[in-house]
Amino acid sequence: MAKDTTKDMTKGPIFSTIVLFTIPLVLGNLLQLTYNAIDSIIVGRFVGKGALAAVGTSNPLMTLVLLFTNGICLGAGVLVSYHYGAHDYGTLKRQVSTGMIAGCIFSLAVGALIAVLAIPIFHLLQVDASILKECASYLRTIMLGLIFSFIYNYLASMLRAMGDSKSPLYFLGLSAGLNIAGDLFFVVVLHMGIFGAALSTVLCEALSAALCWIYTYRRIPIMRLGRGWLVFDGTLLHKTLSYGIVSALQQSTVQIGKIGIQALVNSLGVAQTAAFNATTRFDDFACIPEQNIGHAMTSVMAQNVGAHEMKRVGKAYRYGMYLEIAYGVIIGILMYVFAAPIVSLFSTDEDVVREGVAFVRIAAFFYTLPGITNGIQGYFRGVGDLKITLWSSIINFAVRAAACAGILFGLHKGFAYVPLSYVAGWIAMIAFEVPYLVVYRRHHVSKF
DSSP states (O other), X not given: OOOOOOOOTTSSOHHHHHXXXXXXXXXXXXXXXXXXXXXXXXXXXHTOHHHHHXXXXXXXXXXXXXXXXXXXXXXXXXXXXXXXXXXXXXXXXHHHHHHHHHHHHHHHHHHHHHHHTHHHHHHHTXXXXXXXXXXXXXXXXXXXXXXXXXXXXXHHHHHHHTTOOSHHHHHXXXXXXXXXXXXXXXXXXXXXXXXXXXXXXXXXXXXXXXXXXXXXXXXXXXXXXXXXXXXXOHHHHHHHHHHHHHHHHHHHHHHHHHHXXXXXXXXXXHHHHHHHHHHHHHHHHHHXXXXXXXXXXXXXXXXXXXXXXXXXHHHHHHHHHHHXXXXXHHHHHHHHHTHHHHHHTTOOOHHHHXXXXXXXXXXXXXXXXXXXXXXHHHHXXXXXXXXXHHHHHHHHHHHHHHHHHIIIIISOOOGGGTHHHHHHHHHHHHHHHHHXXXXXXXXXXXXX
């Protein structure tokens, strides 16, 4: 068998550990987002503006479901980090198998349910009738392949929990490349429209899941469970759910806020809907490294909590926050300067470009705020208090949605001012989190 690629993060320099752990996470997510952006570009340029709006309208709901399943993976990963840091490998193995069984059942059930209810869901979101069938076709295809996405993300979360953030990147890179080729083949060559784009995505997710499974067997001795994959521990399931569901709800609430804003923007017209879909793609690009720094902080801190190395937990938090703030300043400058070429990648329609550029340039001033919130949430996940992350995300969602409605329909401001609702949500989130953070930072040593 090949060399084990897991890493004990309870030893060695903390800053470089966080940076080296974060880089593969960022690259992996950028690959995924690059594919998503290219998917939209291919559909927008080769099928049309209506198809671009249809894909973009489906994406927030798809992302909500994926974030919920990924939240379960993240919650289970925190527990695996604790067991790995404490060298409790017997419990770790039972934790892995229990989470896998529960997650597969959940993915199959939710994927089938949403596929059946696709049309009523889009009616609730006020989707224009002209793109309703295309939205439903795209969403149904993606949801029927949800289990493949779960298996890949679950195994990737287990690897990251044990200090290996590089390996999942390799599979994702291969999958993204094939996905782009598949889009071109199904959409451009076979003229299958957005259904072809969805089919390509599902096939490549299945490939990623298969490759990741093979890799964990060959390279990660702890993950060679054999019949142990059939072990289902009810006690561990309860603890996994207590972490996983809270994490999943936290991951999902921000996306629920995006869906609410999507519904508000949809009422403005197809041009604004297309512009919103284009700009949120690159907003995701801008924010994903901040999220990944937070996830790296979580993994490093969780292993050290398991090993009772609390001084290293504090250092991991400080270094992570330095990275979050520095990145927020840099990406804000870049987004402002390159707003026009960014939006033009998605559409040549003058109305879409004009609306999108105004949106991006306002948003560019505020990227340090989500960096701060992601760093604080990384801390709370790492020390095991996911309820704080959940409630702060709910506050963010509620304030953001209310502010957006007020901006669009109370103050009668245009689409370009929607980013100010994001700012209101982030500020409310920080105001809620900081008092708890101060208390935890003072007393976390006695807590553990």
